Amino acid sequence: MKTLFKTFLLLSLSIVFVQSCEDEPVDPVIVVDSDNDGVPDGIDNCPNISNPNQEDSDSDGIGDICDPTNDTDSDNDGVANDVDNCPNIPNPDQLDSDNDGIGDACQNNPGLTPLYPCENGMAGPYPCDGYDLMGYLPVSVLANNMGNPEGSDIWGWTDPTTGKEYALVAMTNSTAFVDVTDPTNPIFLGRLDTATSTSFWRDVKVYDNYAFIVADNVGAHGMQVFDLTRLRNVANPPENFTSDAHYTGFGSAHNIVINENSGYAYAVGTSRGGTYGGGPLFINIQNPLNPQDEGGFFGYAHDAQVVTYNGPDSDYSGREILIGSNENEVVIADITDKGNPVTISTIDYNNIGYVHQGWFTEDMKYFILGDETDEMGFGNNTRTIVFDFSDLDNPSFKMDYFGPTSAIDHNGYVKGNIYYQASYAAGLRIIDISGINSNTMTETGYFDTHPENNNTSFNGAWSVYPYFASGNIIVSDIERGLFIVRPSN
Known part of the structure; x- marks a missing residue:
């Protein structure tokens, strides 16, 4: 009798879920993702209940989580997904030796099953x-609900x-911290809210196990400093974090x-009316909390890279060199003497659209540059400009690389012979840059976080961090959030 009652109750609840899936309201937005699981409603097999893996065990077009004829135990180990500490690898014992919320079966298994493998040109949607x-x-x-949040920049940190x-994901209203050690089961640990108000431009970088966070066009935001070692001991995620220091020597x-x-x-990119006209401000963070x-350095800089130089120009060996992307030109400066x-x-x-x-x-021989608006202004496909910086006193144009779409390039980083754009x-x-000496760059793969189109628009992937030793790559997407990808096989 109890079994019949449970069956009747489950069927009744499932009917409610199916009904809610079928009664999707009309939304004027072109792409709707009602349950925010990264799968647009038009192709989501359960659009009102989050199911990014789109499991459909009986292939009837209804996701398991909405289907009364299926359970929600992806790995069939007797533990439901919502409480399973390793839902894609069978581990009925739920062993978690270090009590970090990730089952040993996931943490110690390098051959993790992707959420979506790339097959026949598609990884799910x-x-x-x-x-x-x-x-x-x-x-x-990732974000709180203040100000219709979106994704912004991203960086990573590996606990030494x-x-x-860990992924450090900048949002319009906060910075989110995510444990991505097990890429198939990312753990949202918490967020640090903005020091002032919402900004579409929030940025974060790391030094000595501290995160340093700034935001643009938000008054007296300054620089938030957050001790990343606090992420080791988050007992009940997610937490609402506070900063460990707040530097107010500048505003936005x-x-x-x-x-x-x-x-x-x-x-x-600080105030153009300031002492340095928006040029780089030099801040000693050797004591991160002070x-x-x-x-x-005078002259508005939109972005920059600063290195201790060990490239081919021996005149500057060991010097601290700044390469500024300054809207209408690239500036090379020696800033060793502050x-x-x-x-x-x-x-x-x-x-030039916008440098x-x-x-x-x-090897510091070449500098790879993205122009953010040339695709809009001149109608070319995605263009990447390469300079020869073998002689810092006499830099020269090397080549243009044009991608296969008309999308706008934003942030790009080099690791080995790969340029991640x-x-x-x-x-x-x-993009493989191993042939850059002979003016050859070749796209060897991609993962499109914005499946709607490849238009010349400010939607989709904002930035990428490719430097984890695991080989996992994290991408921030404006509308969709955090993606964790890695090479197939």
């Missing part, structure tokens, strides 16, 4: 080539003590740049 979707967290989880990997900043070798942070102002920064040279190029962001190759509506693009 996402176009792909050679890259699997391991895990995903939507904006609705535990080896765990478009970006924060850090040279981890020197222990200096550089706030760029940042010190050490001057600046009281006397010196411009080494400048360079521009044809058809946005760039990164050195690992966040290309807005075309998602993450993987």
